[in-house]
Amino acid sequence: MPNAQFEHKWGMVADLDKCTGCQACVIACQAENNIPINTKDYFLQRRAYEWIRIERYWEGEYPNVKARFMPVLCQHCENAPCEPVCPVFATYHNEEGLNVQVYNRCVGTRYCINNCPYQVRMFNFWHPNWPARMENQLNPDVTVRSRGITEKCTFCVQRIRRGELQVEARDGNRLNDETISGGNYDPACVQACPTNALMFGDLQDSNAAIKPYFDDVNAHPGHGEHDRETRGYRLLEEMNTRPSVIYLKKIDKYPLEAGH
Amino acid sequence: MQEGKVLPAAQINRDLLRSILETPRWFWPVVSILGLVVLAATITIGIMINTGLGITGLNYKVVWGFFITNFVFWIGISHAGVMLSAILRLAKAEWRRPATRAAEVLTIFSLMTAMIMPIIHTGRPWRILYWAFPYDFARGIWPNIRPPLVWDPSAILTYLTSSTLFVLIALVPDFAVLRDRTTGWPKIVYTMLAMGWEGNPRQWKLQIIAGVLLSALILPVFVSVHSIVSWDFGMAVAIKSWHSTVFAPYFVVGAVHSGVSAVVFAMILLRWAYGWQDYIRHEHIDALGRLLIVVATGWFYFLVMEIIFGIYGLEGDELAVRALQFLPGEYGVAYNVWMIVFVGITYFLPVILWLPKAWRRNLWIMSAACISVNVGMWLERYLLFVPGQANKQFLTFTWNDYLPRWPEALIVAATFAFVSMLMLLFSRVFPLVPLYDIKEGDILRTEMQIGRRKLTATFRED
Numbered sequence A: 001m002p003n004a005q006f007e008h009k010w011g012m013v014a015d016l017d018k019c020t021g022c023q024a025c026v027i028a029c030q031a032e033n034n035i036p037i038n039t040k041d042y043f044l045q046r047r048a049y050e051w052i053r054i055e056r057y058w059e060g061e062y063p064n065v066k067a068r069f070m071p072v073l074c075q076h077c078e079n080a081p082c083e084p085v086c087p088v089f090a091t092y093h094n095e096e097g098l099n100v101q102v103y104n105r106c107v108g109t110r111y112c113i114n115n116c117p118y119q120v121r122m123f124n125f126w127h128p129n130w131p132a133r134m135e136n137q138l139n140p141d142v143t144v145r146s147r148g149i150t151e152k153c154t155f156c157v158q159r160i161r162r163g164e165l166q167v168e169a170r171d172g173n174r175l176n177d178e179t180i181s182g183g184n185y186d187p188a189c190v191q192a193c194p195t196n197a198l199m200f201g202d203l204q205d206s207n208a209a210i211k212p213y214f215d216d217v218n219a220h221p222g223h224g225e226h227d228r229e230t231r232g233y234r235l236l237e238e239m240n241t242r243p244s245v246i247y248l249k250k251i252d253k254y255p256l257e258a259g260h
Numbered sequence B: 001m002q003e004g005k006v007l008p009a010a011q012i013n014r015d016l017l018r019s020i021l022e023t024p025r026w027f028w029p030v031v032s033i034l035g036l037v038v039l040a041a042t043i044t045i046g047i048m049i050n051t052g053l054g055i056t057g058l059n060y061k062v063v064w065g066f067f068i069t070n071f072v073f074w075i076g077i078s079h080a081g082v083m084l085s086a087i088l089r090l091a092k093a094e095w096r097r098p099a100t101r102a103a104e105v106l107t108i109f110s111l112m113t114a115m116i117m118p119i120i121h122t123g124r125p126w127r128i129l130y131w132a133f134p135y136d137f138a139r140g141i142w143p144n145i146r147p148p149l150v151w152d153p154s155a156i157l158t159y160l161t162s163s164t165l166f167v168l169i170a171l172v173p174d175f176a177v178l179r180d181r182t183t184g185w186p187k188i189v190y191t192m193l194a195m196g197w198e199g200n201p202r203q204w205k206l207q208i209i210a211g212v213l214l215s216a217l218i219l220p221v222f223v224s225v226h227s228i229v230s231w232d233f234g235m236a237v238a239i240k241s242w243h244s245t246v247f248a249p250y251f252v253v254g255a256v257h258s259g260v261s262a263v264v265f266a267m268i269l270l271r272w273a274y275g276w277q278d279y280i281r282h283e284h285i286d287a288l289g290r291l292l293i294v295v296a297t298g299w300f301y302f303l304v305m306e307i308i309f310g311i312y313g314l315e316g317d318e319l320a321v322r323a324l325q326f327l328p329g330e331y332g333v334a335y336n337v338w339m340i341v342f343v344g345i346t347y348f349l350p351v352i353l354w355l356p357k358a359w360r361r362n363l364w365i366m367s368a369a370c371i372s373v374n375v376g377m378w379l380e381r382y383l384l385f386v387p388g389q390a391n392k393q394f395l396t397f398t399w400n401d402y403l404p405r406w407p408e409a410l411i412v413a414a415t416f417a418f419v420s421m422l423m424l425l426f427s428r429v430f431p432l433v434p435l436y437d438i439k440e441g442d443i444l445r446t447e448m449q450i451g452r453r454k455l456t457a458t459f460r461e462d
Helices: A022-033 A040-043 A132-137 A157-170 A177-182 A186-190 A211-217 B009-016 B029-053 B065-088 B094-121 B126-130 B148-180 B185-195 B201-236 B245-276 B282-312 B318-328 B335-354 B363-390 B406-429 B435-444
Strands: A011-017 A053-061 A064-072 A091-093 A099-101 A198-202 A244-248 B445-450 B453-460
Touching: A011 A211, A022 A053, A022 A186, A157 A177, A177 A198, A177 B282, A198 B363, A211 A244, B009 B435, B029 B094, B029 B406, B065 B094, B065 B148, B065 B201, B065 B245, B065 B363, B065 B406, B094 B126, B094 B148, B094 B245, B094 B282, B094 B435, B148 B185, B148 B201, B148 B435, B201 B245, B245 B282, B245 B363, B245 B406, B245 B435, B282 B318, B282 B363, B318 B335, B318 B363, B335 B363, B435 B445
Parallel strands: A011 A244
Antiparallel strands: A011 A198, A053 A064, A091 A099, B445 B453
């Protein structure tokens, strides 16, 4: 560990009221994490994948219709169903609350994919290829995964590590909201989001902006979404996976008209 | 209920060793054809390892397909071995005698075949060596023993080991017979395998004790192996229709259903191929048919229960999977049609065929029923595993169906060729009907006068 002196527990808040479904996070993630280009072939084979995807839901009937968007990424569950089923410990929980994937260990049993209720784990069916000149833009901090392994969102662990090295180990200061966003240490999706719908932070830091949302959701466990002061909820709370990502409900200023 | 005449020991030896001492004309052509299929599949596996799982039909949603279906199917077939030899031996069912070894050997070969499947199904098969053979507890590199995928190899290797011991111990007296009837290098091999068997009372006693002990010890394995295989699915929380507590007994009974059917079919084939009409008799097939009615009905009960348990909770996602399984689909593959076909050919058709005594004694009808059961049981596994994955789960955006591509189809077909080939090769080297067991049955058999009828019965002191 680069920093023994500070403890972290990383978390994210996705404000669905701000999300416009623009997919900037998807592209940022694709570029940051050396994810193979989703070609037409990949789509036709139904093997195209993203580490963060925008789910779109239609509500109502035309013409009285609304589109809802929800970014779904690895929830970094505290009680992750994918972790106990890996025979080689390729996925485990690290001390910073991250659900990490060790590509070298992975043998590709794909049990974790089946056991993930959020469907964010993806299998590499082919060896990744980029057009020759695009290989120059691969991120040197991120492994290019070979075929035959499972991969998923890491909360851009390479950026977190860089922050821990540059801010904590070198300067001796604890990472906080300001230094994280100031030094570009937050995940690529958070950085790219034009409406700031995604917020990233450290739950061990009492001043973190995301902390009140987590406190509120943790104080009212279960389905008590109406008991909560914020709009916060977790995805599939009833499965007790305890995700490190919290979603904030969309506010309907103009609800769908009834009777249509 | 025993029919047929008591044959002299010399004739039993001559008849049952015919498969070893003479080569039938059809033997090598058939083995070569099977071998070619296996070779083609081996090349395909090579290509698959070289280029990746991209050449299969799996996609981001359905990640366990034909290979896992086939794995569970062959594990199921392997359950015939314990069922026929251990349980029937402990239950002292006389009619088991000619079937035991074929069942045990089928167990060994189907286990071997089954174990190939999950290995080639992984993304990087060469890395499996790290964890399955043997799992490295000692150095504690990656000691995650929580996943059912680690319990699998433990259970299966235990089963394989005990079945192999079982077959070997039962083979020792027959090795001695072969040792005395061969010349040249086969004699040397059989001499070593016979381990100094002379047939004296002490050796017989030890052999019988070892057999009974192994039968008793193998019983827990009988329950555990397929239960553990079922937990590969039962433990998966995220896939609706998999996450079910009834899976373990359901799988075990289903395994006996398909396994015993497979043994019946194999015995009919062997009887026809090697002319063993005096040994594998109609009465044996008849008895196995009656056993199968019971097993099939038990299996059907669990099938219905599994569905009822699924529907009972009235959870939306679970109901969606069930709708995909049973209702006319708006999506791609019509699983409901397959479902009807599967229940029909796995339960109703064969059980109707097994009910009349005359049909149980008709080998053609028995073969048809047993093949139908096994096709159905293969379909069962497919219909259990794939719709659950193909179904839209809580969040995913798209439905995804699964269509296997040629590499998967070829490899699955080749597993059948592989097991048949191994069985044929085995029958060329070792007697597939236990000589000593048949003789023992003949010796124990006595005629009994009950009223005006003369019945055959078996007496023994225990």
